[in-house]
Amino acid sequence: MGEKSLKRARQKSEMETEDVDIEVPTTRGSEDEPLAKKGKWTNKTRVLVLCARGIGHRGRHLLQDLQNMMPHSKTESKMQKKESLFAANEMAEMKNCEKCLLFEGRKGKDVYMWAANVARGPSVKFEVENIHTMAELKMTGNCLRASRPLLSFDNSFTKDAHLKLIKELFVQIFGVPNKHPKSQPFYDHVYTFSVADGKIWFRNFQILDESGSLSEIGPRMVLNPIKVFDGSFCGQTLWENTRYITPNSKRAMLKKLKSHKYQDRVAAQAAHQAGKPTGPTFHTDETDVVFATVEDPDAKPAVPYQPVNKHKKKKNKNKKRSISAAVASG
């Protein structure tokens, strides 16, 4: 609670500094027009950004990054698992939010994101892959916390019907409303959404100078669309991704691949045994000795070759010899 109030105080002071930056004349006549107001904030879109339990550290940091960058967002404590996702609609209505961004985690590894228009509109479920948060040291850019981003979409977002719907939803969720009281005036970062392999790649770049040099701020993610539903967290499936494979199936497939190792080994052993020659490798004809002439009658008859036993028996050196044996050997 204390932290929350500190945040508000800081933002207030920052707003004050903003006002101070505008040059205020020392005297003012009563006929003068009052200073130009910031302007009317008409587009009153609020987004509820929250997560469900079991999300893991990476998903949590991604959530925090998005909350920091979206001044028109409201946050809520972690959603319990016993409530169904439909309860998010009630939470959004209580906070007067018309859009919702919900992060779900499974097994501490897989992160899913729901983007929904709460009232009656569509909702989309994505699997979030390749998450790189803003805290990574390779992301060297920086931007104002509440400045309005430029949203850039790929050409593919004009072709498919589901992508057109997703584009509209993203524009309304990620785009900061004009003249929002917490927003900051300048335009110094751009979000890019591109489609590759049927997945949506999200990048956030800082505009270093107007001629086009950029540096990446983060976060980075890849959104794999799974389904588009008619209602918010409920309703008919309007579109389904036929190429989508759940992360569990992927892991199962990899494991099955590895299981072949044992089977392959067994098969290889069997093949080796089968391929072994059974008889002697060097075929000898037993009738070869028939024509051998015996020159020396005392000599031993020719015998077909037999392999010598290489494993000689070790002589027992300490064996006690009998006296007669010693005499015989001389």
Add this chain to the structure above:
Amino acid sequence: MIEGEEDQLQSGPDEYSDSEQDTDDELKEAFAAGLLKPGLNIVGEVPAKPKVKINVAALNQKLDDIKKDLPWVERLDMINAPAAIAPELAYKEEVHSQERQKDLRINKAKTGIEDDLVHNDFKREMLFYRQAQSAVLEGIQRLKSMNIPTKRPDDYFAQMVKSDDHMQKIREKLLSKQQTQEKIEKVKKLRELKKYGKKVQVEVQQNRLKEKKQLMENVKKFRKGKTDSLDFLEGGAPSKDGDKRINAKRKMKNDKYGFGGKKRGMKKNTKESASDVSEYRFNRNPNLKKKVGKGNQRPGKERRKKMSNKNKKRK
């Protein structure tokens, strides 16, 4: 009978190898046809899904439902194709491609540079970067045409999305990376220089040998009477004295032990040394008289004491 059994037993491995051969051929064909991509192809039964009809009409209906009629300033969305590749970016891609090719050659990978995942990753990121560039060019221009200030002035301090500490860490990391890179390059240069220096040394030695050979040949020629002049002896630039500084120790050792230690008989008299009267001088300097009686005599004890006391007093 035995042979028949052997045949049956041998059919086992043949079958196995045949089936393997078939799948290999199939894989090769599929790869050639472009159906298979390099990398991990997970073979397995994808869980069979019931075919889904995509309700395009409903999607469009929904899209119309959620659309809000807002001017572009409220939305700031754009459709961009990647911008034209800038020469610096093209150069970076080229450098990356060459590095990856080197790596692939070293690791003896069979995939070409086109299929290398790391390089494809790099190219993909370049595409995103270029898409962002074209968005920036278009968006900023549009905003400027509406007289909306886009560039943050240098004195505008506000809360940033990353804290100052974090930016400091990033800066340090970049600096350390740069330093390690410089060190590596320095070491490489030193290595190159060493090699070059060695080359130069070898060349100089070879030149010297050549000259010596030439000199000997010329001397031979002269001795045999083929050339009359002794001009070759004067050939070459006069050597500086600094080059010929001979180490005194070396000189001594040379004299003592040089040429196989021939100095053994030096202290004996030979015919020449006995008849050598060059060092015998009759009267070197007849003008100089020998001092008779007291010459350069030491002062007496008393005198010496006085001298030392004098010196002591002065202290």
